[in-house]
Amino acid sequence: MINLVHIMKTAMYLGAAVALFRSVVAVLHAQDHRGHQGQEQVALEVEAPVSKPEDSWSLGNNGLTTVTEQKEDSKTLNPDLAPIISYTPLEANNVAKLKEQPPPSSYLSQKYRFSVGSTGDQWAITYTPYNDNLTCKSKAAISADVAAIAKKGFTSIRVYATDCSTLTHVGSAAALHKLKLILGVHIDDTILMLAQPQVNEIITWANGKWDLVEMIVIGNEAVFNQFTTAAMLAEFISQSREILREAGYTGPITTTEPLNILSQHASTLCPVIDVAAANIHPFFHPEVSADAAGDYVALELDRLEELCEGKQGVSLETGWPKQGIANGDAVPGVLEQWVAISAIKKMVGGRSAFLSFADDGWKDKGDFGVETSWGCSHIFGLDKQGGG
Numbered sequence: 001m002i003n004l005v006h007i008m009k010t011a012m013y014l015g016a017a018v019a020l021f022r023s024v025v026a027v028l029h030a031q032d033h034r035g036h037q038g039q040e041q042v043a044l045e046v047e048a049p050v051s052k053p054e055d056s057w058s059l060g061n062n063g064l065t066t067v068t069e070q071k072e073d074s075k076t077l078n079p080d081l082a083p084i085i086s087y088t089p090l091e092a093n094n095v096a097k098l099k100e101q102p103p104p105s106s107y108l109s110q111k112y113r114f115s116v117g118s119t120g121d122q123w124a125i126t127y128t129p130y131n132d133n134l135t136c137k138s139k140a141a142i143s144a145d146v147a148a149i150a151k152k153g154f155t156s157i158r159v160y161a162t163d164c165s166t167l168t169h170v171g172s173a174a175a176l177h178k179l180k181l182i183l184g185v186h187i188d189d190t191i192l193m194l195a196q197p198q199v200n201e202i203i204t205w206a207n208g209k210w211d212l213v214e215m216i217v218i219g220n221e222a223v224f225n226q227f228t229t230a231a232m233l234a235e236f237i238s239q240s241r242e243i244l245r246e247a248g249y250t251g252p253i254t255t256t257e258p259l260n261i262l263s264q265h266a267s268t269l270c271p272v273i274d275v276a277a278a279n280i281h282p283f284f285h286p287e288v289s290a291d292a293a294g295d296y297v298a299l300e301l302d303r304l305e306e307l308c309e310g311k312q313g314v315s316l317e318t319g320w321p322k323q324g325i326a327n328g329d330a331v332p333g334v335l336e337q338w339v340a341i342s343a344i345k346k347m348v349g350g351r352s353a354f355l356s357f358a359d360d361g362w363k364d365k366g367d368f369g370v371e372t373s374w375g376c377s378h379i380f381g382l383d384k385q386g387g388g
């Protein structure tokens with residue numbers, strides 16, 4: 001007898017394969033306009049290991065045949081084959097329907113004093129303005145990146161710091177494309193006052209016009225990385241809040257940590273944040289496979305809202321690596337990334353900032369060798385590309 005779970009998994013991987021193929025085709029087409037950068041992106045995706053569940057290509061005729069016929073070709077990713085691919089049988093929505101999922105909760109209701117995000121399934125993506133050699137990206141490169149982010153359907157960009165002229169370069173491009181900013185005050189020193197100038201920079205840049213700013217995030221995993229204690233961070237957030245409010249900023253102010261850190265210090269941190277934010281990474285939990293990533297993030301967001309009662313829970317970093325070493329059931333890969341991110345998008349995309357716009361080649365490889373492989377913008381906005 002055929003195992004239903006197996007069929008579901010197989011169907012999911014087939015859906016992922018089709019979408020991956022389409023995304024690469026889209027990139028190949030886009031390359032005409034984008035030139036060299038586009039080529040690099042393609043090379044990277046084709047190189048990445050594509051895992052394939054056993055027997056997955058021999059499912060027979062149940063609407064999947066168009067995909068099955070593409071088995072060999074999909075490895076070489078020939079764009080000329082694009083027209084004969086039928087995309088209707090299995091795509092993101094159908095794959096996700098294989099799991100019974102509740103409708104998204106109406107988290108943007110009036111029950112929160114501060115709320116961010118979108119009522120749809122897509123909100124923010126994280127962005128760092130660095131080249132792989134750790135120099136700052138040029139204004140032109142940043143403008144092109146921000147334009148791409150807008151085209152992919154995001155409504156907000158999360159940045160981490162104010163260096164590399166982030167405020168002016170990302171800010172002006174964001175304004176042009178009607179994107180909001182989630183600004184960061186980067187903390188990487190035990191002397192918190194060294195981060196103070198970033199708060200001042202934000203105030204000077206905004207110059208009273210705060211419309212562009214959706215949220216200000218003071219510290220990214222600063223307690224987790226032991227740059228500070230929860231008590232000191234809480235004090236710094238409170239001080240910064242006073243200064244920001246005086247400067248006319250009335251929007252939400254928060255920090256973000258892994259949920260277990262926030263959980264340990266909830267009584268200290270929850271009172272000083274307007275939105276309950278956390279970096280929620282299913283991949284670092286060995287029991288969470290790619291297809292369970294959406295459920296995982298949704299449950300963690302529930303936990304977050306219970307922890308900081310009365311505050312909206314949002315994930316300021318979530319995603320899945322496309323390359324690296326497996327962490328138990330959490331397996332990196334191009335298809336796995338597509339499956340995981342589609343599931344997260346479907347479940348809680350409206351209150352998730354996806355990590356990240358592009359692979360961060362400037363980072364160390366880190367645990368499981370995954371840190372440079374989180375770029376995921378190619379998964380979004382496929383329906384908005386190619387003029388169709």
Ligand SMILES: *[C@@H]1O[C@H](CO)[C@@H](O)[C@H](O)[C@H]1NC(C)=O
Nearest residue numbers: 130131132133134135136137
């Ligand atoms: C760093 O990388 C950028 C983009 O590839 C390049 O334009 C620049 O010349 C490089 N700078 C150095 C110092 O290598």
